[in-house]
Amino acid sequence: MTPIGVDCVISGDGSVQVNRVRIGQKWQTVEQGRQWQDAAGRHVLIMWASREVREILLRVETLTWEMMPPSGGRIAV
Numbered sequence: 001m002t003p004i005g006v007d008c009v010i011s012g013d014g015s016v017q018v019n020r021v022r023i024g025q026k027w028q029t030v031e032q033g034r035q036w037q038d039a040a041g042r043h044v045l046i047m048w049a050s051r052e053v054r055e056i057l058l059r060v061e062t063l064t065w066e067m068m069p070p071s072g073g074r075i076a077v
Contacts, residue, residue: 006056006065018044021056023067043068 005022014037020029033045033053041060047053055068 004056004065004067006058014042016042016044016058018046018056021046021067 007020008016008018010016018032020027030046035044042058044056057066057068
């Protein structure tokens with residue numbers, strides 16, 4: 001997994017609203033899809049300007065964001 005920077009708002013119920021993501025030195029505005037919680041943490045689907053859908057994860061044990069490896073198929077957001 002790749003550590004990333006995430007500009008977001010976290011609500012009292014734990015849900016997040018992601019505004020933009022930073023990989024390296026560049027920030028990119030993203031669209032957000034669904035999100036869910038499991039033992040690993042808070043998962044959020046995002047879409048880049050290129051229309052590529054990716055999953056990011058806020059790890060519960062470290063409170064750090066990670067970009068998950070690309071999945072094999074396309075996911076509708």
